[in-house]
Amino acid sequence: MTIPADLRSRKRLATRQAISNAATRLFFVRGFEQVTVDEIAAAASVGRMTVFNHFPRKEDMFFDREEEGRELLRAALRQRDPAIASIETLRLLAHRLALEDSPYITFSAAGQGFIATIEASDTLKARARAIRDELAQVVAQALTESTGRDANDPLAHLAASLLLATWSTALIEAHRAFRQHGDAQLAKAGFLALVDQGHTGLNAAMAGTPYA
Helix, strand or coil, X not given: CCCCHHHHHHHHHHHHHHHHHHHHHHHHHHCCCCCCHHHHHHHHCCXXXXXXXXXCCHHHHHCCCHHHHXXXXXXXXXXXXXXXXXHHHHHHHHHXXXXXXXXXXXXXXXXXXXXXXXXXXXXXXXXXXHHHHHHHHHHHHHHHHHHCCCCXXXXXXXXXXXXXXXXXHHHHHHHHHHHHHCCHHHHHHHHHHHHHHHHHHHHHHCCCCCXX
């Protein structure tokens, strides 16, 4: 009997999530470098090759929402209201994600475990920096596409780099604030305040361009 494509897709996604969940639990308890792929496979009840079929690198199991995050940024600019500038569209996206309690902007005990695991691993810290740089490239490309500018426009790359620096700083400071006082809503408010402050500077830097 042939398995319907949508069922195969759901099973594949479920397997991928099970591997990521098992890996993350082990990383939290023992640290990223101390966990082997064979141990992850055993914890997820799959074979070693199944793990690699879903995640080419071990760190991809930890940062398993990376592509979803890229698509969020692309979609926000692709679907933006033409009356709203590209940079403002992304600021509004941050506020919408916060309002929706997106996993990207959630401050909790589990989130502290996530941050602590990264801070304890040189491999994960390097991958986090690489993801930030890759996201900056995604934003730059989306900015030029949304405004009809040349893909190599240096202003788009400047805007994207400033935006990622703003959001990264806001997230780091919000997680630090939550660690100190344990108030998720206060941490989220601090995140948005820094995002807004950073976007004020970003708008000033991009004044007179199609992005602001």
